[in-house]
Amino acid sequence: MSTILEIKNLTKKFGKLVAVNDLSFSIEKGNVYGILGPNGSGKSTTLGIVLNVVNKTAGDFAWFGGNTSTHNALKKVGAIIESPNFYPYMTAKQNLELVCKIKGVPVTQVQKALKTVDLLERQNDKFKGFSLGMKQRLAIASALLNDPEILILDEPTNGLDPQGIHQIREIIKKIASEGTTILLASHLLDEVEKVCSHVVILRKGKSLYVGSVDGMNASFGFVTMECADMEALKKVLEADTNFGVIKTEGEKIVAYLTKEIDAASLNKLLFEKGITLSHLVKRKESLEEQFLELTKNTTNPTLN
Amino acid sequence: MLRLLSIEIQKIKLNKAAKVITAVYFLLIIAIALIASIEFNFAQVNFRIADQGFFNFPFIWHFNTYVAGILKLFLAIIIVSMMSNEYSYRTLKQNLIDGMSKKEFITSKFLTVLMFAAISTVFVFLVSLILGFFFSDHTELAVVFRDMEYLLAYFIKLVGFFSFCLFLGIFVKRSAFALGFLVIWQIIEGIIYGVLKWQLFKGTEIAEKIINFFPLESMADLIKEPVTRLGGVQTLANQVGEEFNKDYNVQWYTILIVLIWTTIFIYGSYAILKRRDL
Structure with missing residues (x-):
């Protein structure tokens, strides 16, 4: 199996705060990974570093074996982080065409991606008029434009209504079933439990567990x-x-x-x-119980 | 290169506000022609601007590039907001995630600056050419195409100024604050000049020399004010006992200073973007 992303001893400090602390894990092709951790545990920072928007303090990471520069590697990655970011004055279609130009893929991909997320009918409407659920779906469409080797999703269902959450999860499941590697950061345990085969558990920037969901707890129940x-x-x-x-x-x-x-x-x-x-x-034990056992969080974590 | 430029053109072309401001800018350049129709009486002398030689070749190159230079503030709004919008829409982050490098991002913005400056220069050239053929006393080609260095100076001036705006947009992140900072910077240069002139180097020319190295002042120096250069105005000044003794030419060292500032602004923008966590 080929390695898509390898992270070695990655550290990020914001002043005195250590957001990511000596983190190491690697992502193999074909698996669905979850990064679990309470809010503020360094999930988004870790993703920000490998996605070229946050500078690392120490350590290293390598995309696809480290033979390409980060920005060229990112052309083979689809990623959505936090809120969907698009130009509000452009239509859905125009926004996706712009992403095509950046990623260097033909604009014919736009229709296919819009179809996957069921936004074909709204493609000529301006982004600023979209509901949050539609914006999030457009973000997924944008991440799928280059038929990515890996799809990175950071809290994809955050702030959505139950229907929107369901739609996003169906799309993720569909993509996972097609064999795309997925890295899903979330604090929602059932979300990770439902789709992921492997987990990385973070707390205060440190990894507490890296491995398969089944192997997470050595006990026999x-x-x-x-x-x-x-x-x-x-x-x-x-x-x-x-x-x-x-x-x-x-x-x-x-x-x-x-x-x-x-x-x-x-x-x-x-x-x-x-x-x-x-x-x-x-x-x-459910993932939730295992997670709590591992993180032994004294503060009340957000668990759904 | 073309890929980066086409990305930027799409970002600007679809933005309604940017389109309106650009249209107004080019209309205002055309409106320079209206200056020709200004007429007024001054000390019993009837002045008609068109007759004063403003639109004579080759003087028209100097005059029009100077007047059009004042209008650059309109395009500055677009440059600043195209940068700060990327922050407020958080699309800068998204562009990078989608696979644009920080270097490519700055390059694409700088290419836009060059494009705007080039279009504006060509536009001023065409407007001046047409106006000149209408009003100029001499239309021999040798005269028409003299003093073309004013167009070069105009282009350099725009590139320098827009690069400054770009830098402020990246540095301050908010368009209103960035434009405010531009005004404040102009005042700061004024204050520094004042301190140098009337405190530190009183009664000498040193203050003038030092201030020429400042960004906005060096850009202003590229094309000096043309009005006092005119025969009619000079005669008038002589009558009231004033005399203008000025070098109106475009100086190579001023071009060099502005180009150095441009380099500093673009690399500075890149350095800021590289260091910043988005």
């Missing part, structure tokens, strides 16, 4: 159980090496697994020891 004799159950669980931490949460017992074991064999095992469960749920 946990089971929630309830029965008539809770004391006996607890004793059995504590004696069994299949379980690690055992907690009592209200009426139920939560036990974290140390080995892969399915719910049926677990039930059978306990039944053989004379315990009849009235409640048994086996579950993997």
Whole structure:
């Protein structure tokens, strides 16, 4: 697999504030990456650096193996950051034609891109009259003009209404299904969980985890159980090496697994020891729980 | 080059305000012709501007480039706002993300400056040529095309001035503030001149020499005021006991100073853009 972007020990300081701190990760072709982190964790700054608009303080990054200059590499990248930025006095079509000239792609791409985001009918309307959802869709169209090797999206659904969010997510899913590499920065966990195969978790500019979503937590999930004799159950669980931490949460017992074991064999095992469960749920931790576990954020993170 | 210019032309061409101001600018240059119809009485002498030799070849080159030079402020508004708009629409950031380098960005703006200056110079040339053939006493080609260095000076003056505007647009980011800064800078040059002239180097010519190195003053020096050069005006001045003794030619060193300032402004713009986090 070829590497699209490699970031090595990247650091950015704004005065005393360290926005990005010794960050390293790489992006391989064909995967869908999520950059997760609470607001102000350095997501946008990191993207700004690799997109040539923020100067790095230290470290390095290389696009496509480092053989091309950053601005030429960006012609093969599609990126939308924060709010959609276009010339308000131009129509949707004119704005996209301008981007074509900058990226050096034929203007015939415009119609195709407008179709993907369902804006064909509004192409001759001025950008300033667009709703936020339409502006965001136009931004995606603009990012798709060059059939990019990688699509970078920074908070693409920020500030949109539920319908707009749904539209954007459908478009992202469609693009991902066509095999385009995607890098999605977000603080919305379910958004990342739904589309990403890999995650980079940031907090205060440091990466806490880089890898696949599945491999994020080494644990094998946990089971929630309830029965008539809770004391006996607890004793059995504590004696069994299949379980690690055992907690009592209200009426139920939560036990974290140390080995892969399915719910049926677990039930059978306990039944053989004379315990009849009235409640048994086996579950993997959600991305949200894993994220909170990793970031251990004392302040209240924005989670939807 | 052409790619960068066509990007900029699209940005300006589709902007209604920019189009209106440009149209007004060129109409005003045409309106120089109206000066010809001015008539007034001064000390029992009837003055008709057209008869005073303003539009005589080759003097017309001097006169028209000087008058058209005053109008450059109109285009300055476009130059400043084309730069500051990129900040306020945040399209500068987007252009860079889309794959334009910071160098290309500055180059595209500088090309626009050159284009505006070139069009304006050609326009002034044509208007003057037509006016001259209407009003001039001499229309022999040898006379018509004398003193063409005023057109070169006019072109350099516009390039220098617009480069300054471009620099201010990048530096200040807001068009109104940038234009305000331009006015303030003019005042600052005035104050510096005043301090030099009447405090530091009282009674000498040193102040004049130093002030010639300042950006706006050197641009103004390129084409000196032409009115006192006219025969009629000189006779009039002699009658009231005044005498003008001035070198009205375009000086090579003034051109050099303005070109150096232009280089400083363009590289300065690039340096600012390079260092800035957007």
